[in-house]
Structures are given as C-alpha cells and as structure tokens.
Amino acid sequence: MSPPVLEIDNLTMRFGGLTAIDRLSFKVERGAIHGLIGPNGAGKTTTFNVVSGFYKPTGGEVRLRGETISGLRMFEVARRGVVRTFQHSTLFAELTVLENVLIGTHMSFPPNIFAAMAGVDKANRRAARARAEEALEFFGLSGLSDELAGDLPHGHQRALGMAVALAARPDVVLLDEPFTGMNPEETRRMMELMVKLRNTGVTILLVEHDMHAIMGLCDRITCMSFGRLLAEGNPQEIRHHPDVIEAYLGGARHVA
Amino acid sequence: MAKLATLLGFGAILLALPHALSFSQQEILVFLTINVLLVASYRLLTLTGEWSLGHVVIMGVGAYASALLSKRLGIYVPAAMLLGAVTAAMIALALSFPLFRMKGFYFLIGSFAAGEIIRLLWKRFRDPFGGPKGIKKIDPMPDFDIGIYAFDFFEPISYYYFALAVVGVSLWVMWRIERSPVGLTFHAVHWQDRLAEASGVNVRAYRTLAFVLASGFAGLSGALLAHYIGTINPNSFDVEQMVFVLTWTIVGGTATFYGPILGCVVLTILNEIVLREAGFEQMRPLIYGLILILSVLFMPKGLESLVRGAFSGRNARKNSAGETEAME
Numbered sequence: 001m002s003p004p005v006l007e008i009d010n011l012t013m014r015f016g017g018l019t020a021i022d023r024l025s026f027k028v029e030r031g032a033i034h035g036l037i038g039p040n041g042a043g044k045t046t047t048f049n050v051v052s053g054f055y056k057p058t059g060g061e062v063r064l065r066g067e068t069i070s071g072l073r074m075f076e077v078a079r080r081g082v083v084r085t086f087q088h089s090t091l092f093a094e095l096t097v098l099e100n101v102l103i104g105t106h107m108s109f110p111p112n113i114f115a116a117m118a119g120v121d122k123a124n125r126r127a128a129r130a131r132a133e134e135a136l137e138f139f140g141l142s143g144l145s146d147e148l149a150g151d152l153p154h155g156h157q158r159a160l161g162m163a164v165a166l167a168a169r170p171d172v173v174l175l176d177e178p179f180t181g182m183n184p185e186e187t188r189r190m191m192e193l194m195v196k197l198r199n200t201g202v203t204i205l206l207v208e209h210d211m212h213a214i215m216g217l218c219d220r221i222t223c224m225s226f227g228r229l230l231a232e233g234n235p236q237e238i239r240h241h242p243d244v245i246e247a248y249l250g251g252a253r254h255v256a
Numbered sequence: 257m258a259k260l261a262t263l264l265g266f267g268a269i270l271l272a273l274p275h276a277l278s279f280s281q282q283e284i285l286v287f288l289t290i291n292v293l294l295v296a297s298y299r300l301l302t303l304t305g306e307w308s309l310g311h312v313v314i315m316g317v318g319a320y321a322s323a324l325l326s327k328r329l330g331i332y333v334p335a336a337m338l339l340g341a342v343t344a345a346m347i348a349l350a351l352s353f354p355l356f357r358m359k360g361f362y363f364l365i366g367s368f369a370a371g372e373i374i375r376l377l378w379k380r381f382r383d384p385f386g387g388p389k390g391i392k393k394i395d396p397m398p399d400f401d402i403g404i405y406a407f408d409f410f411e412p413i414s415y416y417y418f419a420l421a422v423v424g425v426s427l428w429v430m431w432r433i434e435r436s437p438v439g440l441t442f443h444a445v446h447w448q449d450r451l452a453e454a455s456g457v458n459v460r461a462y463r464t465l466a467f468v469l470a471s472g473f474a475g476l477s478g479a480l481l482a483h484y485i486g487t488i489n490p491n492s493f494d495v496e497q498m499v500f501v502l503t504w505t506i507v508g509g510t511a512t513f514y515g516p517i518l519g520c521v522v523l524t525i526l527n528e529i530v531l532r533e534a535g536f537e538q539m540r541p542l543i544y545g546l547i548l549i550l551s552v553l554f555m556p557k558g559l560e561s562l563v564r565g566a567f568s569g570r571n572a573r574k575n576s577a578g579e580t581e582a583m584e
Contacts, residue, residue: 052454054450073453074450074453074454075453075454075455075456075457075458075459078453078454078455078456079456083454083455083456084454085454086450086451086454090448090450090451091448091451092443092444092447092448092451092452093447093448094443094447095440095443095444095447099440099443102437102440103440103441103444103451103452103455103457104455106437106441106452106455106456106457107455107456109437111436111437111438111440111441112438113433113436113438113465116432116433116436116437116438117429117432117433117436119432121436121437124437125437128437164451164455165454165455168455168456
C-alpha cells in the first residue's frame with residue numbers, strides 16, 4: 001500500500017476556551033475520495049481551514065507526503081498541491097468566468113511583470129488560457145466564458161469554484177460542501193465529475209451534508225463529533241456504526 | 257486600425273492644445289499633465305482594494321529626492337527624476353512592512369500617519385530638507401534640442417511637451433501592467449483575497465507590488481512638479497492635496513483605467529478655468545466639496561459610467577474588469 005498523501009496527526013485547534021478540534025487524527029489515501037462528515041459544529045470546516053493553512057493549529061500536525069504543512073500560509077499550502085474550495089459561492093464575482101479560472105492557473109503560470117511589460121509572455125498567457133478553457137470544459141462551463149461569475153446561477157457557480165481549483169492541477173482538493181443548494185440532477189452530475197476527477201489521479205477530501213452523495217461517492221469516511229474523531233470506515237461501516245447513528249439521531253432528538 | 261487613427265488624432269490634439277491657450281492656462285496644463293500621472297498611479301494602488309492617504313506625500317518623496325539629488329550631487333536632472341521615482345518606490349517598500357499588516361480602514365489611517373511622519377521629518381530636518389521653507393531654486397530641466405523641436409524649459413509649452421512624453425510613457429506602462437496577468441491578479445486580490453490565496457497567490461506580495469509601483473509613478477510625478485515650479489516645501493504635499501486626488505478619483509470612478517484621469521481633467525477644467533474666470537475664486541473649495549457630495553449621491557459610479565453608458569454593454573464591460581488581453 002502506498003503511503004497516505006495527507007496525514008492529520010493529533011490535530012488540536014482552540015479558539016479561546018472553545019476547542020473546535022480535539023486531537024483529531026486520520027489519513028487520506030492517495031487517489032481516494034474521502035468524506036468528512038459530522039453534525040453541525042463538529043469542526044469539519046475548521047479542520048479544512050487548518051489543513052488549507054487558513055488557521056495555524058494550536059497543536060498537532062498536518063503532513064503532506066510526509067512533509068509538515070501545518071502552520072504554513074494558505075498560498076504556501078496551495079503551492080505544495082493542496083487546493084481548496086469554499087462554502088457558499090466564493091468567487092471573483094466581478095470578473096468573468098474565464099478570468100476566474102485564469103486566477104486558478106496562477107501557480108502553473110506565475111505572472112511576470114517585466115515579461116508582461118515587454119510583451120514576451122505570450123506563450124505563457126496562451127498556455128494559461130488553454131488550461132483555463134480545459135478546466136471550464138471539464139465542468140461544462142465552456143459556453144459561459146464571458147459571463148460575469150456573479151451573474152451565474154448557483155449550480156454553475158459551485159461548478160466554477162471547482163473549476164478554479166482544478167485549473168491549479170492540485171494533488172489534493174478540499175471541497176467544502178460542494179453539493180449545497182444543488183438539485184438532485186445537478187448533484188448527480190457533479191458526483192460523476194468527481195469520480196472522473198479522481199480517475200485523473202486527484203485525491204479528494206470533501207465535507208458534505210448530503211448523505212446520499214457521501215455514501216454513493218466516498219471510498220472512505222471520517223465522522224467527527226464535537227471536534228473529535230467518532231468513527232472511520234467505508235460507507236457500509238459508517239452507515240451502521242452505532243456511534244454515528246447516535247450522533248446524528250441523538251442530535252436530532254435534542255433539536256426535536 | 258481605427259483604434260490607431262483615434263490614438264493619433266488624440267495625440268495631435270494634445271500637441272496642438274497649448275497653442276490655443278494663454279500663458280497662465282499653459283501653466284495649468286502642465287500641472288494637469290503631472291496630476292494625470294499622479295491620479296493614474298493612485299488608481300494602480302486601488303486595484304488591490306487598498307486606499308491610501310499618503311499618496312501625495314509619496315509624490316513629495318519623489319520631488320524631494322529628485323530636487324536634492326540634482327542640487328546637492330549635481331546629478332543630471334532627468335536622471336535625478338528617475339532616481340526620485342526609485343526613491344519613492346523604495347520608501348513605499350519600507351512602509352509596506354508595517355502598513356500591510358492592516359487592511360481597509362486601518363490601512364487608510366495607517367497610511368495617513370506614515371505620510372504625516374514623513375512630512376514632519378521634512379520640517380524637522382533643516383539639513384537636507386530645508387525645514388518648513390522647503391527647497392528653493394531647484395535646478396530646472398536643462399534645455400535640449402531634438403532637431404525638430406528645441407526645448408526651452410523657461411516656456412511652459414516646452415515643459416508641457418516633456419511632461420506629456422513622460423506621462424504618456426508611464427500611462428502606457430501602467431496600462432500594460434493592468435492588462436497583463438499581473439493586473440488580473442491585482443483584481444483577484446481586491447475582490448476575494450481568500451480565494452486568491454487558496455489559488456496560490458501571495459496576496460501580501462501582490463499588495464506590496466501594487467503599492468511600490470504606484471508609489472514609483474507618484475514619485476515621478478513629484479519629480480516632474482519639483483523641477484517645473486522650482487520650489488517645494490512640506491505643505492506642497494499636505495492632506496489638502498490628497499483630498500484633491502481622492503476627489504478626482506471618486507468623481508471619475510475607479511472601475512476603468514481612464515476614470516480617475518477623466519475626473520482629474522474635468523474637475524481641473526472646472527476649477528481653474530470655469531470657476532476662476534467666472535470670479536468664484538473664494539468659493540472654489542466650497543463648490544468643489546459640493547461637487548464631491550453630489551457626484552457620490554447621484555453618480556456613484558463616477559464620470560466613467562456616463563462614458564460607458566454611451567457605448568454598448570459589451571464594449572463597456574470589456575473595459576471594466578481589466579480583462580487580460582486576448583491572445584489571438
């Protein structure tokens with residue numbers, strides 16, 4: 001078995017007196033679609049924010065291919081091959097669809113101001129554009145290149161967010177609730193695209209509430225509750241895990 | 257082709273313009289040309305979303321540096337001007353370390369404080385900055401002859417042509433930058449710095465880059481000013497001047513490259529020619545303030561929105577988002 005691409009090791013994140021993540025450990029295998037689930041407030045998004053470098057963890061480590069990446073800044077994590085998307089539709093709403101994806105190509109084709117002034121970066125720009133168009137095509141957005149991102153319908157905006165991430169050619173993508181606000185048909189199509197993406201060798205870690213999508217998509221699932229690891233396994237194991245059922249239904253009973 | 261013709265026609269008008277003006281109007285034209293560079297450089301800074309209140313002081317850094325270098329060290333004036341611009345850029349680079357720990361409103365206040373500190377240093381240190389009286393008898397541009405035209409810098413018209421060339425080249429460079437992937441990244445940093453950073457953009461570095469470039473061009477405009485008027489002092493670069501720059505920028509609009517330039521040109525004409533000639537000398541600041549308020553209320557997208565409204569939607573949109581040049 002190849003070593004895990006991403007290792008979360010004894011990770012702790014405290015905000016003042018609140019412990020959002022409590023000694024969490026799990027591993028993401030190369031080429032897997034790995035789900036991170038848990039009731040609201042379990043610390044899933046915080047985990048994403050730590051892994052992607054948005055927060056510096058209070059304790060513990062995140063390792064990418066054995067190298068510690070926790071504590072690095074977000075762009076440094078991205079440059080090592082871990083690219084994330086955001087909850088909601090976080091996009092450059094004022095820029096066109098194509099321009100959004102061109103930002104995604106930033107790492108592969110870093111802009112050079114002197115080359116730009118001298119006009120000798122044509123080949124670079126052309127390659128970036130080709131990469132961007134490829135990413136748009138993958139998500140079926142080709143016809144929308146010149147639209148403003150803010151004008152797109154919600155489902156397309158979610159897809160565009162993923163296209164921006166994909167344009168960076170990441171090794172690992174972190175998808176934060178990619179199916180939120182999608183209708184079943186859009187969700188089904190997005191699931192197909194994710195399988196296709198995984199088949200190109202990208203490792204996917206996703207946070208999601210849509211259990212149907214999670215169970216149908218993931219090779220492996222980590223379930224969190226109150227910042228801790230609750231259970232881990234394949235979808236079958238998670239579905240029948242007593243602690244998971246307790247966490248979800250127990251939570252529901254409290255609400256009711 | 258049509259674009260080239262428009263550009264040539266525009267150039268011809270700019271060259272012919274001073275001949276239709278009186279001596280004092282020619283002087284105003286020189287200031288206007290310099291201010292166009294200042295306000296365009298300010299827009300370059302605002303591309304990443306940060307507004308500074310220290311921009312005019314940075315212009316002053318360029319003016320002081322160029323004046324001192326030519327006066328004390330006898331450096332050839334055009335070279336001193338370039339070194340003045342470089343000095344302004346370097347000072348901006350140093351300032352970026354404390355300033356870019358802040359964002360938005362805090363950056364605004366921080367930049368104001370940094371500017372005031374620089375101005376106090378000019379006042380405090382009589383040597384070399386000349387204290388509150390500033391620097392006098394700054395070397396003028398040396399006259400030269402390019403065959404078809406002999407520059408006599410005692411004449412505003414000659415200095416206008418010189419400034420026009422410098423400003424023209426500077427604007428062209430800024431335009432190239434904005435239309436390049438670098439410019440696109442500036443926009444990205446402005447609109448969604450988190451997503452930009454997640455895409456591997458070093459947001460802090462890009463903010464600094466925009467600040468340093470904008471400051472360099474502001475410094476150049478300061479150097480142009482210093483060697484034209486021949487005397488500068490700390491009050492030439494006080495916050496009142498900064499308010500003018502802000503007014504031009506806001507009234508013009510910042511969505512397009514030409515917005516702030518338009519604001520600067522229109523308001524200068526209004527201020528200097530219409531109001532001064534019409535005898536409203538005393539009331540000018542009042543009317544200026546009124547224009548600012550009215551334009552924010554009734555034209556929040558600036559003068560540029562009027563221009564863009566005149567073209568079709570698609571054309572106008574193309575200008576707006578700083579689209580990278582098409583490659584075909």
